[in-house]
Amino acid sequence: MRTLLRLWPYVRPVRARLFTAVVVAIAASCVGLVIPLVLKWIVDGPVAGGDPGGVWLGALLLLGIGVAEAVLFGFRRWLVARPLAGVEARLRGDLFAHVQRLPVAFHDRWASGQLLSRGTTDLMMLRMFLAFPLTFLVVNGATIVVGMAVLLAQEWTLGLVLLLPVLPLIAVCSLFESRYARVARRAQDQAGDLTTVVEESVLGIRIIKGFGRHRSQARAFGEQSRQLRTTELAKARLLASIWAVIVILPELALGGALVLGVVQVADGALSAGTLVAFLTTALALRWPVESIGFLLAMCQEAATATRRYFEVIDTARESDGPDALPGAAPGGDPDGPADGLRFADVVFRFPDAAPDSPPVLDGIDLHVRSGETMALVGATGSGKTALTALVPRLHEVTAGRITLDGEDITALPRAELRSRVALAFEEPTLFSASVGENVLMGADGGAGEAELRRALEVAQAGFVDRLPDGTATEVGEQGLSLSGGQRQRLALARAVVGAPRFLVMDDPLSALDVHTEALVEEALRRVLKGTTALVVAHRPSTVLLADRVALLSGGRIAAVGTHQELLRENAEYAWLMSGADAPPGTGGPGPAELAKGTSR
Missing domain, CATH: 1.20.1560.10 (ABC transporter type 1, transmembrane domain)
Structure with missing residues (x-):
């Protein structure tokens, strides 16, 4: 009761x-x-x-x-x-x-x-x-x-x-x-698990068919079904x-x-x-x-x-208003001189991680100057995506402070923070809506046809005009009716359509061919001139969009400088950019040789 x-x-x-x-x-x-x-x-x-x-x-x-x-x-x-x-x-x-x-x-x-x-x-x-x-x-x-x-x-x-x-x-x-x-609780939980299996099988149908895994999926579904059937029979016996x-x-x-x-x-x-x-x-x-x-x-x-x-x-949701962390320094003056994006002694571990586990990010100090584009480079698992997720507060910092133009992000209402910061993820997510609706989702509501067209031009997404209904074409669930490169270009257009003050991009060009990538980068350079941007990059072509580069290694910022400086002075960076098989310190080529190979 x-x-x-x-x-x-x-x-x-x-x-x-x-x-x-x-x-x-x-x-x-x-x-x-x-x-x-x-x-x-x-x-x-x-x-x-x-x-x-x-x-x-x-x-x-x-x-x-x-x-x-x-x-x-x-x-x-x-x-x-x-x-x-x-x-x-x-x-x-x-x-x-x-x-x-x-x-x-x-x-x-x-x-x-x-x-x-x-x-x-x-x-x-x-x-x-x-x-x-x-x-x-x-x-x-x-x-x-x-x-x-x-x-x-x-x-x-x-x-x-x-x-x-x-x-x-x-x-x-x-x-x-x-x-x-x-028994009733067990049955309802098992029904949820069965729903998960069905949903994953539907969303991943291309993988299942491509690898011929329909039998293993059928076995997983059958096992969940048998468990649910057993529990339902137990319910029936009790009721009988x-x-x-x-x-x-x-x-x-x-x-x-x-x-x-x-x-x-x-x-x-x-x-x-x-x-x-x-x-x-x-x-x-x-x-x-x-x-x-x-x-x-x-x-x-x-x-x-x-x-x-x-x-x-009953799960606590994100607060709507400011909720500065205890001990956080007061925010700056939003009307004062622009200061760009700063990370001050930022520490982060995932919320469900053990308290004594090593943090994903430890003591991050980084300053992206106002109007500057900084590339973030690091090996797989170094924490690049986690760092970019902290800026719009998709995750909360464990310790330290992040500021936008001198204002602590925890002192800003989330709606205002996310209106200032635009995102482009490596995995582009589209919704069951039209092309135009998916792109304009990145604007606050004042954007119209002109802004939509400008964003599509920046993302080199002219293919939308060849779709059956142009920008009114429904892209379908997850946008799977489009290619990976097309989805990524629409996601990039969504990020720039609102002309944001701050832009965070996680390897946004990974699915593009070299010719389209060059055109997008040329258009992006014009957009990035008036934007403070942090760009996760894996390829030299993307790094060249940036004014400076930050190397993330072992959860810390190991080096900051221009692309050419880091190529000459940092072996790990030169190795990451070169694509060489052997990392530095294992008998492979040194920084000078790697820098020469990369510059060529």
């Missing part, structure tokens, strides 16, 4: 209709309990007295009661359908909005299939819970109480016989509830066992009441009509009693779905 009560803020706006629906459903169930009383009157009156007219009148009364019951239940359904669809929509909307604001570290840890299952299957389960089990636990409970009162009023001795299974049923239901909760107990115990009590009632009728202590009414009322209570088992099961599944939902919602 504590878990399910967390849904109350979403239910509160529609509580009037839901409470009305519960009252209407209780009224409908109680109307059904009038039928045994009419039967008693028919048996003891018209039937016993041989009055056909009275029998027809009783039949019409029964028909009217049945129609009233059906209308009331239909009205209840109408009352809850629209409000609960709205509740589900608000839950899903809040989940989606919250997921968008969660740190990148959260998405690194969580499988996307688990998030998908929480936003679809779990929320559908909650809507069904609010529409049916929640209502009918109250309705059936009220019906059982009213029905037992009617039974005790008709013949208290028979009523006491029917009350005998109450305590055993409570004990069995309590035991069932705790066991079913564990509780159902058997809930059905058998009341049936035994009903049989005992029937035998005792027949004896009383034979002795003349009870009228036949009263026995008929009693048995009819008891049979009318069979469904409310028998439904307890699966209603409890659905409540447990809803509670599990609620816990899974709030596991995501």
Whole structure:
């Protein structure tokens, strides 16, 4: 109950209709309990007295009661359908909005299939819970109480016989509830894992087909399916066992009441009509009693779905406003002289790393002057991508300080920070939208056709005019209808369309051929003249875009200088730029030889 009560803020706006629906459903169930009383009157009156007219009148009364019951239940359904669809929509909307604001570290840890299952299957389960089990636990409970009162009023001795299974049923239901909760949670988690397998197989279908891995993927899917099937069968066994107990115990009590009632009728202590009414009322209570088992099961599944939902919602999201780290120096004057991008003694380790593990970045001190383009070069795994992710606060620094024109980035609202800094990643991500919409996503909203065309020209993305609908062409999921180079050029256009003050690019030209790369670099030089840029580079051609180069080695800045200076003075840099097989210090060519080879 504590878990399910967390849904109350979403239910509160529609509580009037839901409470009305519960009252209407209780009224409908109680109307059904009038039928045994009419039967008693028919048996003891018209039937016993041989009055056909009275029998027809009783039949019409029964028909009217049945129609009233059906209308009331239909009205209840109408009352809850629209409000609960709205509740589900608000839950899903809040989940989606919250997921968008969660740190990148959260998405690194969580499988996307688990998030998908929480936003679809779990929320559908909650809507069904609010529409049916929640209502009918109250309705059936009220019906059982009213029905037992009617039974005790008709013949208290028979009523006491029917009350005998109450305590055993409570004990069995309590035991069932705790066991079913564990199995239900396991099933919903396994369904999320299965969703992840399906999603990865769909997104990676080209890799699967290209390497002929469809059988291994089918085996992985089959294994997940078998695990889920085993858990679902365990749920079914638990539900079957509780159902058997809930059905058998009341049936035994009903049989005992029937035998005792027949004896009383034979002795003349009870009228036949009263026995008929009693048995009819008891049979009318069979469904409310028998439904307890699966209603409890659905409540447990809803509670599990609620816990899974709030596991995501309770995760702290990125703050909207400034949240400077304790001890951080105050920000500079945004209207003062431009200072560019500075890293001051920056330390970074991933949030889920052990506290005593070595940091990815350790003591980074780097200054990218205003209007300067700096290339960031380093071996694979040296921390280049991690460093670029710190600037827009996709990850948070563990220690140290990063400033933009003298302002600490932690003192800036995230929206403002990310409006100043544009990004171009090595892996270009496009969305199921038009080419124009994907590119203009990099602007704040004031950009139009002119800015779009300028950005496409810089990225040498003239191919869009050859697409079926030009910039209005839908690129499809992940942009997979385009080549790798085309996707990368659109991602680069998205980065420059807003004319950002700061530009961070992670090897943005890696998928381009040499001729297109040369054209893009020529256009980029014009754009970079008025921009402070940090560019991760792996090739000399990209490095030549930069005014200076920083060498990142072992999580530290090992050297800073121009391309030619580092070629002459730093063996590691010369080796990285040369593409030689042997790194410096292993018997390969020295810095002078490497520099000559690279300059040629």
